[in-house]
Amino acid sequence: MSAADVKPGQSVFVTKFALSDGIVPTTVTAIKNGIVFVAYHRHFCGEIGVTPSEYHTTREGAAKRAEQLRQMKVAGLRRQLAKFEAISFSAPDQLEDGRGQP
Numbered sequence: 215m216s217a218a219d220v221k222p223g224q225s226v227f228v229t230k231f232a233l234s235d236g237i238v239p240t241t242v243t244a245i246k247n248g249i250v251f252v253a254y255h256r257h258f259c260g261e262i263g264v265t266p267s268e269y270h271t272t273r274e275g276a277a278k279r280a281e282q283l284r285q286m287k288v289a290g291l292r293r294q295l296a297k298f299e300a301i302s303f304s305a306p307d308q309l310e311d312g313r314g315q316p
Contacts, residue, residue, distance in 0.1 A: 227276035230268035
């Protein structure tokens with residue numbers, strides 16, 4: 215999808231913040247230099263620029279992208295958890311001062 219596929223006034227579904235705000239139905243307000251600007255009234259009132267991967271013209275397309283984002287986030291968290299689970303700690307036999315001396 216590209217900015218040429220939408221026009222000002224058209225309804226779209228924004229997935230840019232899908233993991234925190236959900237899928238946001240909104241309206242295209244402008245298109246400038248290939249960036250689509252949409253009305254956004256969640257955390258502030260105004261407009262935000264979205265790239266083609268961050269907005270969708272159908273509910274199904276938005277839901278599919280949101281699911282992809284969720285799966286990528288879960289995979290990243292699993293990798294992070296595996297790193298934490300692999301960490302082990304052991305206390306030294308003797309206390310050391312700041313110079314490495316016992």
